[in-house]
Amino acid sequence: MTDSRSRILDRIARHTGGEYDADSIEASFQALAQSQTVNSVQPEMGLTDPIATFIEEARRNGARVANLKSMDQVTQWLRDNARHTSTEVRFHLAPNIIDRSLDWSGLNTTEQTPAAAGSWGVVQAHTGIAETGTVMSLSNECPSGLLFLVERLVIVIARKDIVGYQEDAWQRLRACSALPRTVNWITGPSRTADIEQQIQIGAHGPREADYLIIDSP
Structure with a gap:
């Protein structure tokens, strides 16, 4: 039959x-x-320096990139950048950032779900992908809502956690002791061209995105 x-x-x-x-x-x-x-499905890229490729692709996608020596410099970077805003900034911290022994003095921080303008999310990415300038975030390290409900998203990522290709990122995920419920991929600030074929920034998420690359974890 x-x-x-x-x-x-x-x-x-x-x-x-x-x-x-x-x-x-x-x-x-x-x-x-x-x-x-x-043949390999991975595109041919000059990945002699994945970090440089990651930075180039991230900036091409509209993200700002800063290089810091250590995690201790993150809070000072936040203070310096918050001074240039016209409204008071409220920093919504992901659990994996709260666990860090950082000096949050002078910063208005909260663990609550963001809901208002002037909210910045501060998270640490699990993996960075040089191929597309994308960062991978796991829901058991950072609530998904924190990635999409803030006005500005600050993503901390260790230099050692940046890989070349998407396949490398999934391989790192499989090595985790416990898999998350959700895996979120962030590629710069939120944007869409669905409305009259014009790019709209912040349509489905943050209007601004910053990647802080940390030399020493």
């Missing part, structure tokens, strides 16, 4: 006028799939 897959392939053959049957189509498909798996 002919299965549904074979019937579909036979119908394609009849409508395209081809002189072949489902078996020959299936054989051709398998041969093509086999030939394509020989």
Whole structure:
């Protein structure tokens, strides 16, 4: 009895006028799939320096990038940048940032879900991906809402956690002792061109994004 897959392939053959049957189509498909798996699906990139590629791609996506020597400099960076805002900034901290022994004095911090203008999210990424300038965040380290409900998102990432390709990021995730419920990928500030084909910033998330690359974790 002919299965549904074979019937579909036979119908394609009849409508395209081809002189072949489902078996020959299936054989051709398998041969093509086999030939394509020989070559790597990863794009050819000059990844002699993944950090430089990550920074270049992140900036191309609209994110600002700063290099810091250590985690101790994060809070001072926040103080310096908050001075340039016209409204009071409230810093919403992810759990993996709160666990750090940092000096938060003088900063208006909270663990509550952001809901108002002037809110900045401060999170630490699990992995950075040089291929696209993307950061990976895990829900068991940072609540997903914190990534999308703030006006400005500050993402801290250790230099050692930046990898070349997406496949490398998934490999690091599989090495975790416990998998998260959600994996979020952030590529610069939120934007869309769905409205009259014009780029709109902050449509579905933060209007601004900063990546702080830490030399020493």
